[in-house]
Amino acid sequence: MSHFFEMGGYAVFVWPAYAVTLAAIVLNIVWARRALARSREDARRRLGLRGEGP
Amino acid sequence: MSRFGSPAAGVVVQAGAITRQSTVWAGSHQAPMLDAARLALTRDLQLAFRKRGQLVQPLAFFAMVTMLFPLAISPELARLREIAPGVLWAGALLASLLALEFLFRDDAHDGTLEQYALSGQSLTWLMFAKTAAHWLLTGLPLALMAPLAALSLGVSVAAVPGIVVSVAVGSVALSLIGSIGAALTLGIKRSGALLSLLTLPLSLPVLIFGARATQLAISGGPLLAPLELLAALVVLGVTLAPLAAAAAVRISLE
């Protein structure tokens, strides 16, 4: 198990690399969802609905 | 219709000449676009010489930038000679970025650019003419000034011709590439940083080969190879950049 974490001595390179990529993936998901929510909010405001809804 | 206000007196005269060209030559089969281009070129040169102070600014900037390095790094001529190609080209690139803001600014401001777009003449050729004028006013003087800066960095006199040629050829490519970014950012306030961000990535090959050619000129080696690559970039730029710039101008004026 510890061999897995140590990555044959390369842990200080391997794990940050995976962390950065994971961060990129998570960031994209969060960012995209937030952008969509913002666009929906803008559209709502443009139409004068202002979240009142039917 | 013009978003940029009414034309300044006198300036519209030559722009009018270019648009009149299309009505006069409408029926003939001559090449009016070359004449229009020639008119645009002479107009830009004439207008620029009325504001000579503005012409000097990029050159003064170049001189100051090249001065920064000896003062900031080391006054030793031997060390400066090593970094001279980089310093010259970084300075030339930054100076030409500064000068790019003048390329379309006045014409966009007084409506001449719209006249060009509406004139029925080939906007691509007009863009080529404007870029050529821009190079004659900034790139060529930079190339002629570069030896002075090089000498101040400890470069030997024998390298001067090579330096002039490499900077002259490279700055043509820089003007062409820069015209695209300048056209895209027309009318954007404080677009200097954005213009640099758009122009620098595409200019990096020019920087790489130009610096290489200057390096070889300084060390006395054969600079034909990078010079040819630079020339190839120029040819590529000449064929594609005015087209892209014309498209960008039309988009910016819509």
Add this chain to the structure above:
Amino acid sequence: MTWTWFHRLGSPPYVYGLATRLTPWFAWPAALLIIGGLWGGLVLAPADYQQGDGFRIIYVHAPSAWMSLMVYTTMAIAAAVGLIWRIKVAHAVAASCAPIGASFTFAALVTGALWGQPMWGTYWEWDPRLTSELILLFLYLGYMGLRAGLEDTQRADRASAVLAVVGVVNVPIIHYSVTWWNSLHQAPSVMRLAKPTMAASMLVPLLMMLLGFTLFFGAVLLVRLRGEVLNRERSASWIREIVST
């Protein structure tokens, strides 16, 4: 052959609905492939003969680099389509691509640096591939900056489209730089039409990751696309229905 499906792709309400429905079909397979690829790459694959466990960075570096190029190409094609045929949806696709591509270009540069240090002795070198990948990041940032600097959406669409098309010349340079020049970066070992020079146990997780990242791009693109389509629609009754729920 009817072209109605093609014309429908130009219709914002149709695209919005399609994007909403298709997203799970991209997202879930992407998640499975990435998790499977991670398992295969980190646990199952044997250590490399020369690079030991350090080679496992390839399972995040290669997909990130692939993304950086693939997304830009998609963006440039969508931009060209939007520019030539004046299709708003195409511009919406291009706008959606940029942030995704930029983030993975950054990831590719960082993971590459982390791989370069132990294996080739340096975090960075100004060789053609690394330099042109960095240029790619600046192209993305320039594209996004140009869009941000132009208030009129239509002008922003068309101007950034010109930029995207002009910059696409960088993509083949990046890809072929390792064959054209002597580069620090290693020669292509997967993207060759001949047999790849990797063992199957190492190759399969890599292919899973590449496919998984591609599908992930699809899912994120679809989510962003919905927002971009909404941004470009002024009134339209179909929006009313969608946003009031």
